[in-house]
Amino acid sequence: MEIKWFGHSCFQIKTKEGTIVTDPYSAEVGWSLPRLTADVLTISHDHFDHNAKGLVDAQRVFESPGEYEASGMAITGVLGSHDEVGGAKRGKITMFKFLAEGTTVLHLGDLGSQLSDVQLDEIGSVDIVLVPVGGNYTLDAKGAVEVVNTLEPKVVIPMHYKLPGLNIDIKGVDEFIGEIGLTPERAEKLLLSRSSLPEEGMRLIILSKSG
Template sequence: MKIKWFGQSCFIITSESGIKVLTDPYKKMLGYELPEMEADIVSTSHNHKDHNNINVVKNSFIHINEPGDFSEHGIEIKGIQTFHDKTSGSKRGQNTVYNFNIDDINICHCGDLGHVLDANQIEEIGNVHILLLPIGGLATINAFDAVQVMKQLNPTIVIPMHYRTKALGIAGYIFSKVDKFISASGLKAKEYGELELSKANIKDYSGMVVLKYD
């Protein structure tokens, strides 16, 4: 499979058979610009404009935007209800964490998770090979809470998202840089433009992977 990051919480995950999963597409904002996309499945973790711009996809697709169990294009998807804040959603509402089984690899996309997980949520999410984890703070968990969530789910690979990059310009100062999470985690980060792996070689990439924003 291939995993490419487009900034914020937006990724394209392409299976070995060519099925494309797009997560949390955004409207042009904060310095990021998303090109027109093609995707077979689009997931949105919550209904905020930097996560729900499904109109960027120009072909027909399946839209997953709620908790539950789904099976589409040979991909098993589980949505788990969480919250966008530490007060059970009273400030920013609900958030859905998705676990995708693609090519026998479980990829957990946390959306704008705003809190550490409870025991029931950890059990519902289940086994995680690749964790796509917000780490920038303010609208999501910060670097230190992110480390705790990483330890709760114990993935083979963690990929940080939703943090300050150069593309964000001045607006990016509301978020922390990825360096803060790297330091707090104690892991050595490897950087790629795009991650390409399989079940056979996933352990070769174990630890933290930082994907570049083009």
């Protein structure tokens, strides 16, 4: 499995079964996303920095909660909130969990609250978590760490944080790194297999922005 990050909440996940792209953004964010191809495209919610479907040549597009199967991959969409008041401020989102190569990846979208017992039951066990950490519109550093510790993944990759050129008012990743208390591993992309996942503990991966 290969995971590349194009900034914000947009990832390209290449697996033996197929390729997934998550939350492509429009140029309004301050960056230009390269044209991508995917077997599966997921959109967590209908905001300009997550819903640029026209930039991805995708076979299947998923935008709502439910259980799906595409290209041999199992996909579960779980309803979540963009804020801490049940979506009253910024609406609802869909968190997507992917099962490929015997490994589970959870993309939390613009999650703005802690996870309920019902959501945790729907999500189940997770190997890799892609978590927003920049605050303001999503979980902040402390909230993100609480969610990660609840999920207990083997690998955590932060997303949705400030980088040069991004014109959205959110914080950088350093506060999250300090809060989670793990030594970060920095990489251009993450290559892993089921057998390479840590048996104990958790890895913190800081990906460089691609594209």
